[in-house]
Amino acid sequence: MSSNATAWPSSSDVNEAAASTSRPLRQTLRIAAFILCAGAVVSLPFLVTDYVLSAILVPVLALALAGTGQNLVTGYAGQLSVGSAAFMSVGAFATYDAHLHVPGIPLLAAFVCGGLAAALTGVFFGLPSLRIRGFYLVVSTLAAQFFVEWLFTKVGWFSDYSPSGVITAPPLAVAGFDLSSPGGHYWLSLLVVAPLVALGRNLVRGRVGRAWMAVRDMETAAAVVGVRTGRAKLLAFGVGSFYCGIAGALWAFAYLGTVESHGLDLDRSFQVLFIVILGGLGSVAGPFIGAAFVILLPILLDQVGSAIVGGSVDPGLLQNVEKIVFGALVILLLIKQPAGMARLFYIASIRIGRWRARPA
Amino acid sequence: MAFLLEVLIGGLLAGIMYTMVALGFVLIYKASGVFNFAQGAMVLFAALTFVTLSEHGLAFPWALAASVAVMLALGVTIERVVLRPLVNAAPMALFLATLGLAFVLEGFAQLIYGTQVHGLELGISDAPIRSLPIEVSKLDLFAAGVAAALVAALGVLFQTTRAGVGLRAVADDPVAAVAVGLDLQRLWAIAWGGAGVVALVAGLLWGARVGVQFSLSLVVLKALPVLIIGGFSSIGGVIAGGLIVGASEKLAEVYVGSHVGGGIETWFPYVLAVGFLIARPTGLFGERLVERV
Amino acid sequence: MNDSAPLLEVQDVSLSFDGVRALDRVGFDVRGGEVCAIIGPNGAGKSSLLNVVSGLYRAGAGSVRFEGREISRAKELSALGIARTFQNLALFRGMSVLENIELGSDFRGRATFLEQAFRLGRAPREERRSRDDAREILALLEIAKHKSEIVGRLPYGLQKRVELGRALAPRPKLLLLDEPMAGMTFDEKRDMCRFIIHAHERLGTTLVLIEHDLGVVMDLSDHVIVLDHGRKIADGTAEAVRNDPAVIEAYVGNFLD
Numbered sequence: 001m002s003s004n005a006t007a008w009p010s011s012s013d014v015n016e017a018a019a020s021t022s023r024p025l026r027q028t029l030r031i032a033a034f035i036l037c038a039g040a041v042v043s044l045p046f047l048v049t050d051y052v053l054s055a056i057l058v059p060v061l062a063l064a065l066a067g068t069g070q071n072l073v074t075g076y077a078g079q080l081s082v083g084s085a086a087f088m089s090v091g092a093f094a095t096y097d098a099h100l101h102v103p104g105i106p107l108l109a110a111f112v113c114g115g116l117a118a119a120l121t122g123v124f125f126g127l128p129s130l131r132i133r134g135f136y137l138v139v140s141t142l143a144a145q146f147f148v149e150w151l152f153t154k155v156g157w158f159s160d161y162s163p164s165g166v167i168t169a170p171p172l173a174v175a176g177f178d179l180s181s182p183g184g185h186y187w188l189s190l191l192v193v194a195p196l197v198a199l200g201r202n203l204v205r206g207r208v209g210r211a212w213m214a215v216r217d218m219e220t221a222a223a224v225v226g227v228r229t230g231r232a233k234l235l236a237f238g239v240g241s242f243y244c245g246i247a248g249a250l251w252a253f254a255y256l257g258t259v260e261s262h263g264l265d266l267d268r269s270f271q272v273l274f275i276v277i278l279g280g281l282g283s284v285a286g287p288f289i290g291a292a293f294v295i296l297l298p299i300l301l302d303q304v305g306s307a308i309v310g311g312s313v314d315p316g317l318l319q320n321v322e323k324i325v326f327g328a329l330v331i332l333l334l335i336k337q338p339a340g341m342a343r344l345f346y347i348a349s350i351r352i353g354r355w356r357a358r359p360a
Numbered sequence: 361m362a363f364l365l366e367v368l369i370g371g372l373l374a375g376i377m378y379t380m381v382a383l384g385f386v387l388i389y390k391a392s393g394v395f396n397f398a399q400g401a402m403v404l405f406a407a408l409t410f411v412t413l414s415e416h417g418l419a420f421p422w423a424l425a426a427s428v429a430v431m432l433a434l435g436v437t438i439e440r441v442v443l444r445p446l447v448n449a450a451p452m453a454l455f456l457a458t459l460g461l462a463f464v465l466e467g468f469a470q471l472i473y474g475t476q477v478h479g480l481e482l483g484i485s486d487a488p489i490r491s492l493p494i495e496v497s498k499l500d501l502f503a504a505g506v507a508a509a510l511v512a513a514l515g516v517l518f519q520t521t522r523a524g525v526g527l528r529a530v531a532d533d534p535v536a537a538v539a540v541g542l543d544l545q546r547l548w549a550i551a552w553g554g555a556g557v558v559a560l561v562a563g564l565l566w567g568a569r570v571g572v573q574f575s576l577s578l579v580v581l582k583a584l585p586v587l588i589i590g591g592f593s594s595i596g597g598v599i600a601g602g603l604i605v606g607a608s609e610k611l612a613e614v615y616v617g618s619h620v621g622g623g624i625e626t627w628f629p630y631v632l633a634v635g636f637l638i639a640r641p642t643g644l645f646g647e648r649l650v651e652r653v
Numbered sequence: 654m655n656d657s658a659p660l661l662e663v664q665d666v667s668l669s670f671d672g673v674r675a676l677d678r679v680g681f682d683v684r685g686g687e688v689c690a691i692i693g694p695n696g697a698g699k700s701s702l703l704n705v706v707s708g709l710y711r712a713g714a715g716s717v718r719f720e721g722r723e724i725s726r727a728k729e730l731s732a733l734g735i736a737r738t739f740q741n742l743a744l745f746r747g748m749s750v751l752e753n754i755e756l757g758s759d760f761r762g763r764a765t766f767l768e769q770a771f772r773l774g775r776a777p778r779e780e781r782r783s784r785d786d787a788r789e790i791l792a793l794l795e796i797a798k799h800k801s802e803i804v805g806r807l808p809y810g811l812q813k814r815v816e817l818g819r820a821l822a823p824r825p826k827l828l829l830l831d832e833p834m835a836g837m838t839f840d841e842k843r844d845m846c847r848f849i850i851h852a853h854e855r856l857g858t859t860l861v862l863i864e865h866d867l868g869v870v871m872d873l874s875d876h877v878i879v880l881d882h883g884r885k886i887a888d889g890t891a892e893a894v895r896n897d898p899a900v901i902e903a904y905v906g907n908f909l910d
């Protein structure tokens with residue numbers, strides 16, 4: 001049996017790690033570990049530099065959220081989509097326009113507007129999935145990608161008729177707390193991303209997630225078993241695009257400080273797709289691993305390059321090396337471990353567990 | 361009326377170019393059953409190879425021959441290193457692998473050859489021909505002519521040579537092809553090598569029109585609507601698809617685009633393709649897919 | 654369970670593929686609570702018949718009625734209380750055993766996706782019920798220890814059992830089985846038989862199964878239908894059919910062809 005065809009991880013799979021401790025103790029340990037981790041994550045701004053916050057953590061969170069959205073559509077529901085950057089763009093512009101035209105609107109409400117606009121766009125461009133199956137579906141999200149880029153460049157209303165096409169993001173504040181510092185940006189991102197990921201996890205572990213995976217694995221059989229395949233697909237596009245929309249708002253507001261559609265082009269869509277492949281299609285933690293990798297690798301390459309050359313390295317050169325590394329990694333992972341790095345980590349943790357459990 | 365004709369002919373000529381590019385995709389689809397997203401990167405790589413060799417003083421015929429050799433080698437290597445290990449993988453995995461490949465090739469091409477735009481001189485001017493009642497550039501005509509010749513040559517090759525017939529057999533039923541004794545490895549190598557050469561021709565012709573630059577690989581994406589409309593399986597279909605895409609894109613740009621600020625060509629062919637797929641999920645000339653349970 | 658009206662009525666069903674007659678005016682009734690086997694030489698049209706009954710193929714002529722109502726599309730099946738398995742296994746290979754089985758009864762869920770995301774309203778209750786129902790099936794089919802394994806990695810015999818489990822999950826009124834024991838070893842067949850009988854008795858499900866192993870057929874079924882070249886050539890009890898000269902002819906005749 002080819003391992004490639006059977007390597008999609010299931011959501012219950014990751015939980016079944018070997019454990020020899022008793023149930024209540026395990027439960028307490030788990031809660032304790034969770035509280036510790038949560039505490040550490042929240043207090044990061046006090047522990048790391050502004051640079052790490054602004055240049056690494058915030059974009060990682062934003063991209064991971066986009067990756068989560070992409071994961072729902074492609075990893076769980078099996079619908080090929082290369083339009084995540086377009087949906088991010090819609091989210092960013094919609095958030096900006098909501099903030100601009102609805103005076104006094106709370107920031108988070110504006111974000112939700114962005115997400116909803118993106119969701120509607122996603123469902124619209126996802127409609128062809130009801131008739132078109134498999135690879136051909138990619139044209140629909142390709143059309144979305146190019147159309148959205150064109151729309152936001154041509155129609156000035158979206159960018160408030162700014163002559164340069166570039167607009168600055170409004171100051172960030174939630175419930176009276178000023179979040180304009182790098183730490184504030186980080187907390188905003190966390191505040192937005194964490195609940196969304198938790199909600200997504202619930203979806204994926206329940207009926208909706210099962211329906212998605214059924215559509216992915218064998219659509220005809222899914223229909224026989226009573227799965228409403230059309231609804232499932234549109235829901236995937238809707239929720240996935242919602243996530244991408246909010247990710248786009250974060251990307252623009254919390255990371256770049258501006259909304260511009262050229263940074264959210266087809267290359268960005270591919271990057272989000274890569275994040276999901278690298279991290280592992282169909283795994284909840286995968287997008288975070290992938291996003292971390294995508295953001296950290298260029299920085300790492302820059303450091304290594306500077307060390308070797310003894311000065312600064314041409315950014316163009318670095319970009320090309322990045323491209324090669326990402327492309328090669330994607331190919332390698334697809335050949336060796338289609339379930340991505342999340343599965344590699346899981347396997348590694350099992351091996352470490354076994355090694356440590358060996359009798360002395 | 362003359363204007364309409366001009367636009368139409370311009371569109372048709374562009375369409376022939378699309379057809380030629382699409383053929384590279386068809387070769388690989390027939391052999392490996394995958395849409396080779398890296399074809400665009402291959403076009404860029406081929407054009408850059410030729411241009412760099414020329415700029416370093418190599419005469420046209422030598423530069424051309426060397427580029428052909430490079431592309432053949434590249435094609436065969438890709439087949440060996442990327443496609444072979446994935447021979448049993450799900451179609452999605454295969455497609456994603458070609459996506460990764462595209463990135464590797466683009467990065468590689470620009471790493472070796474640099475990122476500046478290069479001009480490409482084929483010795484044929486872009487000036488319009490005066491003697492015809494409508495304006496058509498010499499270069500466009502020449503490109504269309506070469507493309508048409510290539511298309512015709514491939515069509516003949518598919519029907520008459522053993523390799524061509526073999527490829528059609530593999531596309532139809534790989535298991536039966538092996539059972540009949542066809543050498544799959546050799547056929548795959550031929551298909552991918554061939555795609556490399558097609559990429560070179562496409563790169564040279566497109567490069568002469570727009571200059572050799574990174575956006576070349578995006579232009580190639582237009583081959584997807586061509587193949588969706590025309591189907592992946594017949595040369596006639598690909599030609600029809602190319603002409604439809606080329607003509608409709610130009611017409612839409614001129615007649616609709618002028619009202620909305622222009623630039624529709626970037627997305628119009630894709631929307632057109634979606635429309636076609638909704639009406640006919642297997643393309644105009646494609647085969648009906650039956651899912652067996 | 655034995656009503657006077659038949660549970661399933663197949664009336665004059667005909668089906669052609671590109672001019673080839675797969676089914677020729679096939680008609681029969683299945684009563685509630687019985688075990689009905691469809692047998693016949695290869696190519697007789699048994700799978701096609703099942704595909705028509707389950708709405709995957711549209712018959713050229715004739716009709717199929719379940720509890721008096723006409724069936725036409727596969728997606729109506731679950732709501733009507735019909736489930737089926739497939740000859741070539743139609744499992745969701747990327748999901749676990751438990752997930753596949755839970756899917757069988759998922760169509761009953763009423764909670765919206767928002768309720769599910771926030772774990773509010775009807776969602777937790779439905780999820781718990783789904784898991785408990787699935788656990789019962791897992792126990793019945795003795796596959797509980799595999800519940801978290803990915804189905805695609807299981808051996809063939811176990812996969813067949815999971816598919817049966819998925820079909821049983823909604824406690825269907827009618828279960829259509831397309832060669833449930835194909836490709837199994839003797840032991841696996843014996844186990845599968847046991848499970849099928851158990852399901853029939855415990856859950857009261859009416860069974861219609863396509864089966865090649867005549868021994869199994871004679872042991873299990875109350876009612877046997879024989880097809881040959883798309884036509885029904887016998888319809889009665891196992892005993893009656895076994896001694897029917899037309900049936901013997903069909904099998905032997907095919908053998909000598």
